[in-house]
Amino acid sequence: MRYVAYGVFTIFFSLIILPSIIVFGFNFHKTFSVPSQEIKLVDNGKLVKLEDTSNYKTINVFITNQNKIQKMDLEEYVKGVVAAEMPAEFEMEALKAQAVAARTYALSKEIALGGKGCELHPGADVCADSEHCQAWQSEGELRQKWGENFDKYYAKISQAVEDTRGLVLVYDDALIVPAYHAISGGKTENSEDVWQSKIPYLRSVVSPGEEVASKYKTTVIVSKEEFINKLKQKEPSLKLDNSNILNQIKDVEKTQAGHVKTLKIGNITFNGKDIKEIFNLNSTNFSFEVQGNNIIITVIGYGHGVGMSQYGANALAKQGKKFDEILKYYYTGVEIVKIEDLLEIQH
Numbered sequence: 001m002r003y004v005a006y007g008v009f010t011i012f013f014s015l016i017i018l019p020s021i022i023v024f025g026f027n028f029h030k031t032f033s034v035p036s037q038e039i040k041l042v043d044n045g046k047l048v049k050l051e052d053t054s055n056y057k058t059i060n061v062f063i064t065n066q067n068k069i070q071k072m073d074l075e076e077y078v079k080g081v082v083a084a085e086m087p088a089e090f091e092m093e094a095l096k097a098q099a100v101a102a103r104t105y106a107l108s109k110e111i112a113l114g115g116k117g118c119e120l121h122p123g124a125d126v127c128a129d130s131e132h133c134q135a136w137q138s139e140g141e142l143r144q145k146w147g148e149n150f151d152k153y154y155a156k157i158s159q160a161v162e163d164t165r166g167l168v169l170v171y172d173d174a175l176i177v178p179a180y181h182a183i184s185g186g187k188t189e190n191s192e193d194v195w196q197s198k199i200p201y202l203r204s205v206v207s208p209g210e211e212v213a214s215k216y217k218t219t220v221i222v223s224k225e226e227f228i229n230k231l232k233q234k235e236p237s238l239k240l241d242n243s244n245i246l247n248q249i250k251d252v253e254k255t256q257a258g259h260v261k262t263l264k265i266g267n268i269t270f271n272g273k274d275i276k277e278i279f280n281l282n283s284t285n286f287s288f289e290v291q292g293n294n295i296i297i298t299v300i301g302y303g304h305g306v307g308m309s310q311y312g313a314n315a316l317a318k319q320g321k322k323f324d325e326i327l328k329y330y331y332t333g334v335e336i337v338k339i340e341d342l343l344e345i346q347h
């Protein structure tokens with residue numbers, strides 16, 4: 001019975017929750033982009049045949065802080081996403097890469113194109129909640145955020161979106177799930193090391209130049225007592241002696257990117273993700289040290305590490321790489337096509 005319940009939960013989690021949580025980075029929210037088990041979101045990877053192909057030019061967005069659905073021009077929507085998800089100070093080519101990823105995600109959710117929409121808000125294709133779909137900010141919010149820089153930044157973001165108008169990421173003639181995150185910590189993850197499924201275009205690549213990010217390396221300090229108590233809240237049967245904690249941490253299994261996949265603490269094997277959650281860490285790339293009565297947890301990177309690293313994208317842009325090169329670097333084997341052309345291929 002327990003296994004059945006677990007199975008049902010797994011299916012629910014994989015099919016309902018995972019696809020709904022994407023994104024991401026830049027507000028440094030505690031959000032993690034999680035693509036679905038059903039990797040190909042749109043009707044098994046193919047856009048459904050459309051009667052009216054002009055549908056994809058608009059999108060129904062649930063505006064979380066106004067509690068209403070607003071129909072808007074797709075490209076205008078993408079501007080609000082790029083502005084919310086990536087600092088406007090970033091390089092133009094990084095902003096363009098972000099625009100293509102944001103557009104691809106939005107279109108994959110479009111109900112009019114056969115997507116499932118935002119699961120939390122029936123009738124909406126996406127919501128503006130970074131904890132659920134992808135962040136989006138209105139012009140009013142951006143005026144407030146950017147102050148006197150509004151005109152300059154808005155023009156810059158608009159250019160990034162307009163220069164990539166209609167461009168989307170495809171693999172095998174289907175829209176991809178463009179996972180992205182703030183900082184990989186030097187190397188991105190293979191999808192199967194973070195989620196269950198092996199996704200051909202979400203492969204581990206080195207991601208240099210991220211060290212400039214203020215949150216590249218962070219530390220969390222907890223007392224030994226708190227360390228043990230918090231772990232016990234998760235695993236009441238944990239046996240961990242306070243006198244020599246580091247010696248009781250072993251069998252650390254790491255992912256290709258060097259993040260902790262599993263480790264044994266005392267008598268219990270934890271997932272890296274559990275530890276991340278328990279201690280509210282920015283990533284699963286962590287290590288422990290003891291200082292006096294405290295445990296120092298050093299964390300490298302920010303986010304799940306799958307797909308495009310936003311700081312890595314900016315570093316590549318600084319080296320002179322173009323947005324398409326950045327996208328093809330982080331999403332292995334993808335192509336960049338105009339959505340109109342994709343619709344034609346599929347008809």
Ligand SMILES: [Zn+2]
Pocket residue numbers: 118119120121126127128129132133134
């Ligand atoms: Zn949503």
